Amino acid sequence: VISGTPDQTxxxxxxxxxxxxxxxxxxxxxxxxxxxxxxxxxxxxVVVTTDMLxxxxxxxxxxxxxxxxxxxxFDVGWRSAxxxxxxxxxxxxxxxxxxxALGLPPQLPVQFVDGFYQGLKACLDNYGTPIIGGDICRAxxxxxxxxxxxxxHPRRKIQRSQARPGDxxxxxxxxxxxxxxxxxxxxxxxxxxLSPEEYNALIQSHQRPVxxxxxxxxxxxxxxxxxxxxxxSSDGLADAVLQICRASGVGAILDxxxxxxxxxxxxxxxxxxxxxxxxxxxxxxDFELVLxxxxxxxxxxxxxxDGSLRIIGKVQTHPTxxxxxGNNLACSRTxxxxxxxxxxxx
Amino acid sequence: VISGTPDQTxxxxxxxxxxxxxxxxxxxxxxxxxxxxxxxxxxxxVVVTTDMLxxxxxxxxxxxxxxxxxxxxFDVGWRSAxxxxxxxxxxxxxxxxxxxALGLPPQLPVQFVDGFYQGLKACLDNYGTPIIGGDICRAxxxxxxxxxxxxxHPRRKIQRSQARPGDxxxxxxxxxxxxxxxxxxxxxxxxxxLSPEEYNALIQSHQRPVxxxxxxxxxxxxxxxxxxxxxxSSDGLADAVLQICRASGVGAILDxxxxxxxxxxxxxxxxxxxxxxxxxxxxxxDFELVLxxxxxxxxxxxxxxDGSLRIIGKVQTHPTxxxxxGNNLACSRTxxxxxxxxxxxx
Numbered sequence: 001v002i003s004g005t006p007d008q009t010x011x012x013x014x015x016x017x018x019x020x021x022x023x024x025x026x027x028x029x030x031x032x033x034x035x036x037x038x039x040x041x042x043x044x045x046v047v048v049t050t051d052m053l054x055x056x057x058x059x060x061x062x063x064x065x066x067x068x069x070x071x072x073x074f075d076v077g078w079r080s081a082x083x084x085x086x087x088x089x090x091x092x093x094x095x096x097x098x099x100x101a102l103g104l105p106p107q108l109p110v111q112f113v114d115g116f117y118q119g120l121k122a123c124l125d126n127y128g129t130p131i132i133g134g135d136i137c138r139a140x141x142x143x144x145x146x147x148x149x150x151x152x153h154p155r156r157k158i159q160r161s162q163a164r165p166g167d168x169x170x171x172x173x174x175x176x177x178x179x180x181x182x183x184x185x186x187x188x189x190x191x192x193x194l195s196p197e198e199y200n201a202l203i204q205s206h207q208r209p210v211x212x213x214x215x216x217x218x219x220x221x222x223x224x225x226x227x228x229x230x231x232x233s234s235d236g237l238a239d240a241v242l243q244i245c246r247a248s249g250v251g252a253i254l255d256x257x258x259x260x261x262x263x264x265x266x267x268x269x270x271x272x273x274x275x276x277x278x279x280x281x282x283x284x285x286d287f288e289l290v291l292x293x294x295x296x297x298x299x300x301x302x303x304x305x306d307g308s309l310r311i312i313g314k315v316q317t318h319p320t321x322x323x324x325x326g327n328n329l330a331c332s333r334t335x336x337x338x339x340x341x342x343x344x345x346x
Numbered sequence: 347v348i349s350g351t352p353d354q355t356x357x358x359x360x361x362x363x364x365x366x367x368x369x370x371x372x373x374x375x376x377x378x379x380x381x382x383x384x385x386x387x388x389x390x391x392v393v394v395t396t397d398m399l400x401x402x403x404x405x406x407x408x409x410x411x412x413x414x415x416x417x418x419x420f421d422v423g424w425r426s427a428x429x430x431x432x433x434x435x436x437x438x439x440x441x442x443x444x445x446x447a448l449g450l451p452p453q454l455p456v457q458f459v460d461g462f463y464q465g466l467k468a469c470l471d472n473y474g475t476p477i478i479g480g481d482i483c484r485a486x487x488x489x490x491x492x493x494x495x496x497x498x499h500p501r502r503k504i505q506r507s508q509a510r511p512g513d514x515x516x517x518x519x520x521x522x523x524x525x526x527x528x529x530x531x532x533x534x535x536x537x538x539x540l541s542p543e544e545y546n547a548l549i550q551s552h553q554r555p556v557x558x559x560x561x562x563x564x565x566x567x568x569x570x571x572x573x574x575x576x577x578x579s580s581d582g583l584a585d586a587v588l589q590i591c592r593a594s595g596v597g598a599i600l601d602x603x604x605x606x607x608x609x610x611x612x613x614x615x616x617x618x619x620x621x622x623x624x625x626x627x628x629x630x631x632d633f634e635l636v637l638x639x640x641x642x643x644x645x646x647x648x649x650x651x652d653g654s655l656r657i658i659g660k661v662q663t664h665p666t667x668x669x670x671x672g673n674n675l676a677c678s679r680t681x682x683x684x685x686x687x688x689x690x691x692x
Contacts, residue, residue, distance in 0.1 A: 016683065032593060034436035035395035037498060042388035048495055049381035052447035052481045090380035101398035103449075103684050135398045135491075145447045145481075145491030149394055152383060159379050171520050195378045231380050247378060337362065 011106035027130035077119025094148035103139025179283025181206030373476035423465025430494035439496035449485025525629025527552030
């Protein structure tokens with residue numbers, strides 16, 4: 001990897017030199033033409049997902065909002081890759097490659113772009129996924145647009161619309177950890193009550209999420225013909241359940257006592273009860289999977305995952321999504337999409 | 347198509363409403379999950395290309411630079427689609443679908459986004475290509491990132507690296523027209539000497555370029571086993587020839603008397619001789635194809651295109667690209683990549 005002087009900017013380097021520099025992160029067998037060509041298994045379909053991330057909105061490397069740095073450029077790269085691979089995992093697909101379009105301010109240090117690509121590649125290398133192309137252009141702020149391409153067997157797709165009344169609703173991993181990590185980085189909460197390991201785990205959840213590409217092969221190994229509804233929890237657990245229910249024309253009952261919050265939320269003194277539930281339901285960016293399955297399949301998947309799959313509720317015919325706390329009707333509430341994250345209104 | 351009040355902004359509408367509005371332009375059988383799924387012919391490979399466009403750099407709808415509007419939002423949509431389809435054509439591929447990521451300032455009028463999608467769809471509908479997904483987010487300026495997915499037969503790929511000494515270099519259509527159209531819109535040149543039809547044709551070249559998806563099937567119809575090197579001329583004719591030569595390890599002699607400039611350049615009084623050549627070689631965004639073929643194939647393709655394919659030079663072993671005017675050695679010059687368009691330096 002070429003390294004430049006620390007204060008070298010994109011404008012100093014120029015477009016052609018920058019392109020040459022970025023080629024080293026790409027699959028050289030594929031880049032160099034007007035478009036990239038990827039082989040795909042003849043029985044499979046193409047899966048495509050795209051994401052745009054903007055400095056100051058989706059990440060903060062200390063430029064758009066001086067003084068606020070919650071992610072290094074390496075982390076931005078890692079998270080961008082993870083977010084897109086997570087969308088592929090949510091479809092039951094395997095990744096084939098990624099394209100990266102970057103809008104760059106001329107004064108951006110070149111080492112930011114290097115760090116970004118290193119993080120991207122570090123995440124992708126875990127899955128043998130190449131960077132297959134991209135585009136760069138001048139922009140007033142740092143903008144990343146990623147498209148991930150994958151493949152899926154047509155009878156092994158995970159789709160939002162496939163939930164049926166009686167299915168159990170399961171989630172992988174914890175929810176709210178990424179949001180709590182961000183809150184710690186922004187000093188919105190003190191780390192009181194957290195061990196150093198717990199503190200680091202929350203920060204890692206925000207900076208280095210892990211896409212659940214491991215899950216679909218486990219499901220198909222149990223039952224190659226399984227019907228699976230699901231999506232990832234990038235916009236929060238509540239949003240995922242609501243989106244699945246809307247797409248499937250069903251509703252759900254979620255068990256408030258089984259919300260998949262990190263264990264350390266209980267000892268983290270600066271979190272109110274309301275914060276804990278809010279982060280877990282609406283935090284987002286944990287990049288876990290929310291799945292609706294028949295109960296026996298969920299049980300088998302849970303045993304394969306050493307119990308780290310949690311059943312949090314059940315799909316019902318009535319098209320509302322309720323969070324219920326045992327017999328405590330006073331705490332129960334109906335969830336709606338309007339409470340989720342909105343980019344354009346505050 | 348839903349229409350809003352003329353002064354409604356993205357912030358007024360909100361993210362969920364905007365997404366609902368944009369769904370109407372998409373292939374509803376495909377959007378709605380974490381990723382889109384596309385069927386592909388079992389014998390084919392996946393082709394992927396991506397482009398990022400920024401208001402004020404790649405287009406001007408009158409926002410980034412108040413008072414300068416060279417493209418309507420409809421044109422921006424059309425050109426964005428055309429640019430990506432052109433990259434697929436340059437690979438010999440057929441389009442399967444497009445994803446669109448939009449970075450939007452909250453104060454952007456909703457009708458700009460509607461116009462953009464209408465232009466996108468108008469261009470795509472000519473080829474039966476659906477919009478299969480996307481992303482929207484808040485950004486300080488209007489940013490468009492498009493990824494086009496196509497399919498190509500593995501033995502019918504057009505690649506830059508396939509030029510061989512002795513090949514003829516051919517171009518489809520005219521070059522320099524899009525740049526001249528932009529110059530007219532920016533009042534860099536007066537339209538003196540142009541008929542209204544010629545004036546409009548130059549403007550159209552800038553605002554509504556047509557990708558040459560018609561060319562690859564014509565080539566394979568003549569010879570399904572043909573070796574074809576090529577790329578599109580989005581960054582200019584000179585750039586295309588230079589990139590092909592670099593990738594193929596060859597050079598070229600271009601005939602200065604056969605440059606594919608629009609006929610009206612000869613009567614357009616405000617263009618100097620230097621402007622004519624400069625626009626034709628370096629103008630860019632004509633989205634035509636530059637191909638290196640064996641001469642008999644070029645002749646057959648030319649006759650299928652009613653002569654609108656022009657042979658402009660020949661591939662040579664020596665790795666320089668020379669522009670030669672008959673016996674006039676004084677006007678001859680060597681072309682280099684450094685003269686092309688650079689985004690980050692001026």
